Amino acid sequence: DTGVSQDPRHKITKRGQNVTFRCDPISEHNRLYWYRQTLGQGPEFLTYFQNEAQLEKSRLLSDRFSAERPKGSFSTLEIQRTEQGDSAMYLCASSLYRGTDTQYFGPGTRLTVL
Amino acid sequence: AQKITQTQPGMFVQEKEAVTLDCTYDTSDQSYGLFWYKQPSSGEMIFLIYQGSYDEQNATEGRYSLNFQKARKSANLVISASQLGDSAMYFCAMRERQRGAGSYQLTFGKGTKLSVIP
Numbered sequence: 159d160t161g162v163s164q165d166p167r168h169k170i171t172k173r174g175q176n177v178t179f180r181c182d183p184i185s186e187h188n189r190l191y192w193y194r195q196t197l198g199q200g201p202e203f204l205t206y207f208q209n210e211a212q213l214e215k216s217r218l219l220s221d222r223f224s225a226e227r228p229k230g231s232f233s234t235l236e237i238q239r240t241e242q243g244d245s246a247m248y249l250c251a252s253s254l255y256r257g258t259d260t261q262y263f264g265p266g267t268r269l270t271v272l
Numbered sequence: 273a274q275k276i277t278q279t280q281p282g283m284f285v286q287e288k289e290a291v292t293l294d295c296t297y298d299t300s301d302q303s304y305g306l307f308w309y310k311q312p313s314s315g316e317m318i319f320l321i322y323q324g325s326y327d328e329q330n331a332t333e334g335r336y337s338l339n340f341q342k343a344r345k346s347a348n349l350v351i352s353a354s355q356l357g358d359s360a361m362y363f364c365a366m367r368e369r370q371r372g373a374g375s376y377q378l379t380f381g382k383g384t385k386l387s388v389i390p
Contacts, residue, residue: 191377200276200363200380201317214377247315258305258324259367259376263317 160184162264164250170270171240178236179267183252190233191261192225194218195247207233208255240271275299276364276381284387285354292339293349293384295364301325304368306347307378308338311361320362323347351386359388 163182171177183190188209193201204223205215209230219225222240227233237244247268251261277296285291297306308320323331323338331338339348351358362385365378 189376193378198382200365200382201378203377203379206377216377249317251317253376258322260307260319260322261376261378262319263309265314265316268315 162250162252162262164248164264164267166267167265168268168270170272172272173240173242175240176236176238177240177269178234179248179250179269181233181235181250181252181264183232183250184254184262187252187254187262188230189253189255189259189261190227191251191253192233192235193249193251195249195266196245201249204235237269240269242271245269245271274381275379276366278364278381278384280384281382282385282387284389285351285358287356287388287390288353290350290352291354291386293351293362293364293386295347295349295381297345297347297364297366299345299366299368301368304366306338306340307365307367308336308347308349309363309365309380310358311363311383313360317363321349354388356388356390359386361385 165180190207192204195201207227222238225235247266249266251263253261304325306323310318321333321336335352337350361383363383365380
């Protein structure tokens with residue numbers, strides 16, 4: 159199976175700009191998750207989709223963040239009016255709602271806001 | 273209170289030796305899952321092993337085994353015959369069944385940095 163892929167791998171932007179990240183899950187995985195990881199910490203949950211429905215959002219996901227998963231395949235995470243505090247690794251994971259429902263992660267997108 | 277506690281920020285192990293990475297968790301749920309992930313410097317989170325709360329046997333996957341002590345709420349990862357490629361961050365994570373939400377988000381600890389010495 160092809161693993162989870164994310165694009166871009168690195169993004170450098172200036173404060174106030176909008177950025178969009180893409181995640182392609184493992185094919186046939188119906189659940190998709192976004193996490194954010196800052197230096198020295200474990201990943202923190204942002205949001206979760208089952209098929210195309212966004213079922214849960216963390217309080218970490220401010221109004222400047224929006225995520226979509228049209229057609230239940232790939233997903234995008236957009237950050238509007240970026241702030242320096244948004245600098246982090248953004249990780250996407252997918253799982254199949256069956257068995258252990260293990261989440262498999264992509265390589266992440268490292269965002270640097272100048 | 274933290275849901276996942278990893279008390280060892282860093283660990284060293286000699287190549288070919290075994291090492292135990294500690295993880296304790298806090299939950300009031302009866303049904304939950306525990307996971308260990310490896311994160312090399314490249315950043316990708318690599319799934320290693322899973323233990324369900326109702327599993328009676330400790331999970332094993334190749335050189336990885338999970339020492340699950342439910343009463344003590346601990347889920348330590350044991351790596352046997354350490355290799356240089358095992359040098360990485362290791363994260364313990366828990367999935368609880370959220371009442372009514374059906375969410376299956378993972379809650380992670382802060383990780384342990386393992387360094388394997390030749």
